[in-house]
Amino acid sequence: MNKKMHIDTHCVLEYDGKNFSQPHILPIYATSSFVMQSFEHGEAVFTGQKQGQVYGRYGNPTVDEVAAKIAALESHGMEKQAFGLMTSSGMSAISTLLQSLLQNGDAILTQEDLYGGTTELFKSVFPAMGIRTYFTDLKDISALEVLIKNNPDIKVLYFETPSNPTCSCLDIKVLADFAKQNGLLSIVDNTFCTPVIQQPLQLGVDFVIHSTTKYLNGHGNSIAGIIVGIDEARKPAIWKTLKLMGGTCNPFDAWLVHIGMKTLGLRMEKHSSNAMSLATYLENHTKVSKANYVGLKSHESFETASSQMRLPGGMLSFEVDGGYEAAKKCINSLSLAKYAPTLGDVNTLVLHPRTSSHLNVDPAVSEKNGITQGLIRVSVGIEATEDVLSDFENALNSI
Numbered sequence: 172m173n174k175k176m177h178i179d180t181h182c183v184l185e186y187d188g189k190n191f192s193q194p195h196i197l198p199i200y201a202t203s204s205f206v207m208q209s210f211e212h213g214e215a216v217f218t219g220q221k222q223g224q225v226y227g228r229y230g231n232p233t234v235d236e237v238a239a240k241i242a243a244l245e246s247h248g249m250e251k252q253a254f255g256l257m258t259s260s261g262m263s264a265i266s267t268l269l270q271s272l273l274q275n276g277d278a279i280l281t282q283e284d285l286y287g288g289t290t291e292l293f294k295s296v297f298p299a300m301g302i303r304t305y306f307t308d309l310k311d312i313s314a315l316e317v318l319i320k321n322n323p324d325i326k327v328l329y330f331e332t333p334s335n336p337t338c339s340c341l342d343i344k345v346l347a348d349f350a351k352q353n354g355l356l357s358i359v360d361n362t363f364c365t366p367v368i369q370q371p372l373q374l375g376v377d378f379v380i381h382s383t384t385k386y387l388n389g390h391g392n393s394i395a396g397i398i399v400g401i402d403e404a405r406k407p408a409i410w411k412t413l414k415l416m417g418g419t420c421n422p423f424d425a426w427l428v429h430i431g432m433k434t435l436g437l438r439m440e441k442h443s444s445n446a447m448s449l450a451t452y453l454e455n456h457t458k459v460s461k462a463n464y465v466g467l468k469s470h471e472s473f474e475t476a477s478s479q480m481r482l483p484g485g486m487l488s489f490e491v492d493g494g495y496e497a498a499k500k501c502i503n504s505l506s507l508a509k510y511a512p513t514l515g516d517v518n519t520l521v522l523h524p525r526t527s528s529h530l531n532v533d534p535a536v537s538e539k540n541g542i543t544q545g546l547i548r549v550s551v552g553i554e555a556t557e558d559v560l561s562d563f564e565n566a567l568n569s570i
């Protein structure tokens with residue numbers, strides 16, 4: 172402390188960092204900007220001659236470390252290392268990536284049964300920017316070929332597998348090859364699986380996005396997202412859109428994802444085994460007309476899922492007999508499982524898609540895709556299996 176300085180100046184002074192040891196765990200850099208060591212250093216960093224942090228919206232050591240870790244997981248086992256850019260939410264990852272890849276007049280090709288928020292973004296926000304979306308059945312490759320031929324404005328193929336909430340799967344390799352052959356960039360929302368279960372980049376996809384809010388964090392205490400890409404040359408343009416649109420991730424949320432990811436492998440195994448037990452129980456229940464889970468042989472996507480997913484994951488949905496009223500009674504009778512509009516947490520969570528996530532989706536489209544009034548989505552947690560089963564047994568008995 173410089174005793175000659177006024178006490179008011181001492182209040183303002185920052186730490187000098189000299190007494191710091193190397194921390195065992197990644198620290199949270201709660202700072203909006205970074206001090207330049209000198210004029211020359213500042214100039215070198217700003218002009219890109221030297222690597223370094225400048226301003227929190229441009230990058231932050233905590234956020235960048237977590238982004239690099241998720242990118243490394245997505246490209247695990249590949250020769251090439253992917254790059255990652257964390258965003259303020261999953262929606263920010265989707266909108267930032269697409270805004271950086273598309274221009275006024277371009278179009279997106281996607282499926283009808285996307286996450287409701289993504290559908291709404293494509294339908295009610297992007298058109299004002301001159302970006303339109305073609306929603307269609309992505310399993311019908313010959314129909315896609317005709318669509319592409321007739322609509323040269325399509326530049327991007329965007330998809331989710333398994334889909335939310337019916338767990339319908341798309342063949343990633345087939346679609347990645349199709350995109351390449353037709354000069355499209357491909358993007359997969361890998362939120363439901365995480366790289367522990369499924370690695371779309373390995374199957375030829377150009378970009379993966381996540382709502383890290385879900386399984387990557389796993390504990391329901393952080394909202395964030397990530398864009399992962401395999402072609403490093405694309406990073407500067409995406410980063411520029413991210414920093415100028417301002418969808419940067421904050422370091423505390425990134426740090427919570429970092430801590431959560433340490434148990435990701437363990438969690439995904441337990442989510443999967445619990446979900447398998449619950450799906451098997453539900454499939455055989457007299458009050459359940461349908462159980463959607465990719466681990467069940469009866470599911471339409473069993474083969475596709477088995478070919479590209481290491482584990483069946485923790486997401487399932489089931490349809491109770493009696494529609495809306497029966498679903499309401501069942502959800503209200505659960506006690507361990509909570510009704511919360513998120514997924515991927517260690518706790519078992521349920522949701523009624525038609526009155527929540529899919530509220531703004533055309534009811535006819537929802538019905539066509541199996542999202543009926545009796546459908547309940549379950550994000551199966553990692554509690555003891557018997558407690559999860561008995562909770563659903565009690566709830567179904569109440570109908």
Ligand SMILES: Cc1ncc(COP(=O)(O)O)c(C=O)c1O
Pocket residue numbers: 260261262263286288331335360362363381382383384394395396513
């Ligand atoms: C599959 C999927 N993708 C993207 C999102 C959007 O993520 P966020 O809520 O972090 O913006 C969600 C949110 O529920 C989702 O389920």
